[in-house]
Amino acid sequence: MRFVRAFFGFWYDFLVGDRWELFVGPIAALFLAWLAVRASMPAPLAGVFLFVVLAGVGGVSVAWAMRD
Amino acid sequence: MSSIALVTVVSSFLASAVEFVEAVTIVLAVGVTRQWRSTLLGVAAALAALTLLVAVFGTAIVMFIPIDVVRLVVGGFLVIYGLQWLTKAVLRAGGAMAKHDEAAIYAREIAALGAEPPVPATGMDWISFTVAAKGVLLEGLEVAFIVVTFGATAGMLGPALVGAAAAGALVLGVAVLVHGPLAAVPENALKFAVGVMLMGFGTFWSGEGVGIDWPAGDAAILALLAGYGVLALVGVYVVRERLTGGIRLRAAGSGH
Numbered sequence: 228m229r230f231v232r233a234f235f236g237f238w239y240d241f242l243v244g245d246r247w248e249l250f251v252g253p254i255a256a257l258f259l260a261w262l263a264v265r266a267s268m269p270a271p272l273a274g275v276f277l278f279v280v281l282a283g284v285g286g287v288s289v290a291w292a293m294r295d
Numbered sequence: 296m297s298s299i300a301l302v303t304v305v306s307s308f309l310a311s312a313v314e315f316v317e318a319v320t321i322v323l324a325v326g327v328t329r330q331w332r333s334t335l336l337g338v339a340a341a342l343a344a345l346t347l348l349v350a351v352f353g354t355a356i357v358m359f360i361p362i363d364v365v366r367l368v369v370g371g372f373l374v375i376y377g378l379q380w381l382t383k384a385v386l387r388a389g390g391a392m393a394k395h396d397e398a399a400i401y402a403r404e405i406a407a408l409g410a411e412p413p414v415p416a417t418g419m420d421w422i423s424f425t426v427a428a429k430g431v432l433l434e435g436l437e438v439a440f441i442v443v444t445f446g447a448t449a450g451m452l453g454p455a456l457v458g459a460a461a462a463g464a465l466v467l468g469v470a471v472l473v474h475g476p477l478a479a480v481p482e483n484a485l486k487f488a489v490g491v492m493l494m495g496f497g498t499f500w501s502g503e504g505v506g507i508d509w510p511a512g513d514a515a516i517l518a519l520l521a522g523y524g525v526l527a528l529v530g531v532y533v534v535r536e537r538l539t540g541g542i543r544l545r546a547a548g549s550g551h
Binding site for chain 2: 241242244246249250252253254256257260261264265270271273274277278281282284285286288289292293
């Protein structure tokens with residue numbers, strides 16, 4: 228049991244770390260970009276959309292870290 | 296060499312250099328305070344495990360998983376990683392977070408090892424072996440991850456390996472010469488650059504994975520790198536301004 232907890236704890240630290248929004252944010256951004264492509268958004272616009280959302284996630288995380 | 300291959304070599308070199316510097320700090324602390332032979336055997340064991348990981352996962356990903364899925368998953372992980380590195384680098388460069396201090400980490404490792412049982416008079420020192428192997432494995436895992444992702448997604452395993460090997464040789468060579476922690480390496484600047492690169496490649500590949508057909512093909516990576524670089528520099532400026540603004544406000548408030 229201790230090994231299982233340590234195993235998942237290691238991967239949680241490796242992937243999520245101390246700021247969960249940097250794990251959830253990119254997944255949400257990619258999902259939104261996928262929806263945008265499915266909704267026939269033009270390719271250049273979909274690329275810019277993904278870039279802006281990801282940069283926004285980074286900006287929000289920095290702002291939250293400053294607040295904390 | 297194409298510009299993308301060159302950026303791959305540079306990305307892999309910088310990311311690996313940061314991780315190798317951190318691994319060398321641990322290895323030096325163990326070797327100096329305990330026993331070099333067991334320490335180096337631990338390093339060799341960890342390097343063998345990492346090589347096996349790269350070979351097995353690199354091949355398996357390329358052979359068995361559809362390329363669009365690889366691009367989505369690997370690109371997604373690169374973006375997650377890149378954002379973690381870049382936001383921390385922005386906070387450190389802006390002064391909102393303490394910078395990585397190899398000399399302090401080295402001193403902490405030495406103090407921790409001093410509390411361990413003494414080195415056996417003969418034979419293997421398993422504490423040296425385990426601490427060195429664990430340190431190299433944990434730090435090297437990120438290098439392996441980056442090398443595998445570049446290799447699997449862009450067919451750039453060669454350039455990625457060249458970058459990682461060059462970084463390893465350089466860091467190891469300097470560590471042997473200096474014979475101490477590499478405190479003078481500008482780790483934050485390196486992490487800043489690597490964060491930008493991981494974000495650029497990660498956004499491009501994960502974007503392809505969700506069906507984005509990037510205008511100008513691979514050249515879009517360079518535009519993404521430039522975009523993230525500029526935004527990160529703006530982030531550093533804003534963090535600095537907010538910190539000094541806060542200090543000015545507190546100083547003004549305490550005057551009344």
